[in-house]
Amino acid sequence: MAVDVGGTTMKGGLVGRDGALLYVERRVTPRAEGPERVIAAISAFVTDLSRPRSVGLDGGVLEPVAVGLAVPGLVTATHAVFSAAFGWRDVPVEAFTQVSLPVALGHDVRSAGEAELAYGTGSDVRTGSTGSDTRSGAGDVLYLPIGTGIAGAVVLSGSLYGGAAGWAGQIGHIPVWPDGVRCACGQRGCLAAYASASAIASRCGEDSAADVVARVTAGDARAVAVWNEAVEALSLALATYTLLLDPALVVIGGGLSLAGDTLIAPLRDRLPTLLTFRHPPALRVSALGVHAGLLGAGLLGWRAQEDHL
Known part of the structure; x- marks a missing residue:
């Protein structure tokens, strides 16, 4: 699973190990409603994406194995330290997801840059x-x-x-x-x-x-x-x-x-x-255009899965 959180729109989806975008969905980022509302919206998005779904003409069912989250501002592996866009401070990675899967948190632009290096x-x-x-x-x-x-x-x-x-x-x-x-x-x-x-x-x-x-x-x-x-x-x-x-x-x-x-x-x-x-x-x-951040979040997710093995 990959979620790329922007100031206006959140992009979420399923990303294959080879960088293939298997499913993409967009949601409005509710930043006008305050930082707690944005955090809750990200968590709900992750929960919805975690459900098995059929993708493609063959009707195959995909089940996510890990979560990659790319967010703006100052970011460490464990905390979203600060975001001028959202007004949050020191948000632990656990606040963004309620699913029992390995999770990796990263900076949106650096993650997009990694995707640009890998695929673009x-x-x-x-x-x-x-x-x-x-x-x-x-x-x-x-x-x-x-x-x-x-x-x-x-x-x-x-x-x-x-x-x-x-x-x-x-x-x-x-x-x-x-x-x-x-x-x-x-x-x-x-x-x-x-x-x-x-x-x-x-x-x-x-x-x-x-x-x-x-x-x-x-x-x-x-x-x-x-x-x-x-x-x-x-x-x-x-x-x-x-x-x-x-x-x-x-x-x-x-x-x-x-x-x-x-x-x-x-x-x-x-x-x-x-x-x-x-x-x-x-x-x-x-x-990669507007999908660079989403692909970068996918790379974070695959890294989390590999670290978990």
Whole structure:
């Protein structure tokens, strides 16, 4: 079983050992109702997914063997330590599930980054190949999903890097404009306050970033201004990251990646101007799209099952 908890939507399903998505279901994340309600909704989702079900034309019945949970914020193997999106603190993994199966808890973006390495756009970093890029650092990648929030999975020499406490990659809370708008984390001017899908939609008075993209395409002045500011914030953050860690590849994922060239083209234009003495990294859209987190949660579940044997 795999559950990927997002600020707007929870994706749950059954994932085969080979990464095949055997069943997928989506539910609304009730974050407006408070952290306890979100925890209860995750637990109920896990319980429902744990029931045997027929999948496929052959009518075979699948029974889950383990649970993988991918959640945002600061996460350890035993606790969801903090989430600005949900307002929870120090939630033990046991609170998220009532089923008697092995369970693994992980960070949503790092888990999605693992899936991207295993199955998606970043899978070629294991062989040191990233398309046309032939530099020796081809195994250095930033996976950056942009949805309700923004965080990054840092890949160094083909392996995920967690940092001293396992919390590396919180690029969404790097201040791009220190005197800017207030972020949900309490700081001002964070990248996520300008360039997350939720921030872009909110600043344009829309329900989704997709509506803003439609307005940008139509030439709406307000939408274009908000979009350009988001691209500028992303460009500044990516330039800083590039100068520090020199990635060969940046993979853009999450819901905002569905904007395609409306997002990628201006990023490709702007980033080189902020890196005056070096070439920018290659930019790509995730091959796994919105399912990266779910597949990453599946990897967590299989790891829990293997550790239990």
